[in-house]
Amino acid sequence: MADITLGGNPVKTLGNLPEKGTKAPDFNLVKTDLSTASLTDFKGHKLVLNIFPSVDTGTCAASVRxxxxxxxALDNTKVLCISRDLPFAQNRFCGAEGLESxxxxxxxxxxxxxxxYGLTxxxxxxxxxxxxxxxxxxxxxxIVYTEQVADIKDEPDYESALAAL
Structure with missing residues (x-):
């Protein structure tokens, strides 16, 4: 389990992230149209999994933007923004912000x-x-890169993630 913080207060996660060099675990997640997406739907593409608590918080919204x-600007790359938000909230946010990539x-x-993925x-x-x-x-x-952000309120290291592509 990861020992992280939320505004300096200790928080724990369910487990550890999958290790670099291992296969990404398959998943079934819900798209904004309520259909299901799995890892195999993105086969052949590089993926950035941007995972966060809720798009309705400032830092999460900033990472999506x-x-x-x-x-x-990236070839053959998909960015998957993953949270436990309802698909309706995700769709509303991206629509209001004009986010299409x-x-x-x-x-x-x-x-x-x-x-x-051990990050609950x-x-x-x-x-x-x-x-x-x-x-x-x-x-x-x-998996070629992982980052468990030390404090949930902080933004991830965008440049290191993108450099891993």
């Missing part, structure tokens, strides 16, 4: 993505939500 800006996916149904917060005010994590997956499904 920043990856949207950077993603539009990211794909919003929700883990609201059963939280299995957060559990399988297990205590504190965000218990049950995802911690702030970036995972980069190459075209063949191998």
């Amino acid at each position: 920043k990856f949207n800006e950077k993603a539009s 990211v794909i919003s996916l929700s883990d609201f149904r059963d939280g299995s993505f957060g559990n399988d 917060v297990t205590n504190g005010s965000l218990e049950g939500l995802h911690s702030r994590v970036v995972i980069v997956v190459n075209e063949v499904g191998d």
Whole structure:
């Protein structure tokens, strides 16, 4: 389990992130049109998994905007913004912001993505939500980069994540 903080207060996660060099675990997440997306739907593409507690917070929204800006210039790369927000909230946010270079996916149904990836917060005010994590997956499904952000209120290291592509 990861020992992280939320505004300096200790928080724990369910487990550890998948290791660099391993295959990314498959998932079933909900798209904004309520259909299901799995890892295999993105086979052959580089992936940035931008994972966060809720798009309705400032730092989470900033990460979606920043990856949207950077993603539009990348070849063969998809940015998946993953949270436990309802697909309706994700769609509303991206529509209002004009964000078209990211794909919003929700883990609201059963939280299995957060559990399988070891990033579900297990205590504190965000218990049950995802911690702030970036995972980069190459075209063949191998994890090439992970970052468990030390304090959930902080933004991820965008440049290191993008450099891993």
